[in-house]
Amino acid sequence: MAYLTRASALHGFHEFAISQKLNPTDILRKAGLPGDVLENPDALISLQRFAMVLELGSETSGNPLFGLEFGLHQGVGIFGSLLYLMRNSNTVGDALRDFGRYFHVHDNFGDVVIQQTDGHALLYYASESENLPGRRHVSELAVGVGYQLMRSLLGNRWQPVAALLQNAPVASNARYRRLLGVIPRFNSTFDAWMFDANLLDITLSDADPKLHRLILQQLDTIDRIDSDELPAQIQRLLRSFLPSGRVTIDYIADFMRVSPRSLQRHLAGHGTSFQALLDETRQSMAVRYLEESDMSLMQxxxxxxxxxQSAFSRAFQRWFGASPRQWLKQQKA
Known part of the structure; x- marks a missing residue:
């Protein structure tokens, strides 16, 4: 399965990378992401490439807490409709449960879990990420975002009991305290926030039940669309990669972190194939460029x-029964 996340997971990356004295475009390029990825927050990207961005950022900047600080920097702006759903839930507990229920709309790699025990509640991001390069940064980013999420719901009433981190410390206790307000409990079972379970019962005074219902309907619609959008996603990738010649199914499958055979199987389930999508994409791009630009046939x-150019002309003849020049004359006529 290809584990994907929204490009909105990189919300704020440009500014944060610059603050770390990094070139954001260079980091994205080295991670294998399109240069315009930050302009399309709803696009789906490989989680492994997202993790690679964090790993490269940490290595290049020399900041071992790159993921954690990026999470604190970007806060809750990455969640879009999910954020409005939470803010219009009845209580903090309802908000977090709604968040967990629809989190897969944002990220299909992990789950947001709320667990209660002995008067305390735990909020954590559970994923099968042990073999993911940059796993620690992804998980600590979730801790940083979780902190800002609870602050957005509770304001000054957000007083965590503890921050739990799976890894050994990679920075001084003073630095962790400055960032999180507490010194974490290291070498824990998972990365999580622990807080008084009574906070879950706090009512969100500005909640609008009617708006909450509307957002639920919207998210249910997005959920249905996402299950059907694979062909459109492949065509978006093809439009990005065609100019560089990287249009093989092996390359696209590698970008999505799925085997070529698995990708073909999923596309067959949608009644299409990689070659058919490649053909359709090239055809629509050819028409647009011929009609709207003065680009030469070689370009x-x-x-x-x-x-x-011969290969392009043969394909065009197959599509329209005419050469590109003949077709363009017909359109003008």
Missing amino acids: LTEVLGYAN
């Missing part, structure tokens, strides 16, 4: 990822 051949 267009390169943009569409063909090896030579």
Whole structure:
């Protein structure tokens, strides 16, 4: 399975990377992400490439707490409709349960878990991330975002009992305290926030039940759309990668962190194939560029990822029964 997250998970990365004296475009490129990824927050990206961004950021900046600090920096702005759903829930506990129920709309790699025991509640992000490069940064980013999430719900009433981190300390206790307000309990079972369970019963005074119902309907619709959007997602990737010639199913499958055979199987379930989507994408791009630009046929051949102009002309003849020049004359006529 390809583990995916929304590109909104990189919300605020440009500003944060600059604050760490990094070139954000260079980090994204090295992680194998398109240069315009920050402009399309609803696009789906490989979680492994997202983790690679954090790992590269940490290594390049020399900041061992890169993921944690990025999470604190970006806060809750990454969640879109999920944030409005939580803020219009009846209580803090309801808000967190709603968040956990629909979190897969944002990220299909892990789950948000609320657990109560002995008068305390635990909030943590559970995922199968042991073999993920940059796992620690992804998990600590979730801790940072979790802190800001609870602050957004509770304001000054958010007083955690403890922060739990799975790893040994990688910075001084003073630095952790400055960032989190507490010194974490290291080498824990999972990365989590522990707090008084009574906080779950606090009513959210500004909640609007009617708006809450509308957002639930919207998220249910998004959920249904996401299950059907794989072909459209592949075509978005093709449009990004065609100019560089990287249009093989092996390359696209690797980008999505899924095997080519598995990708073909999923596309077959949608009644299409990789080759059919590649053909459709090239066809629509060719029409748009011929009608809206003065690009030469040689340039267009390169943009569409063909090896030579003859290959492009043969494909165009197959699509429209005419050469590109003949077709353009017909359109003008």
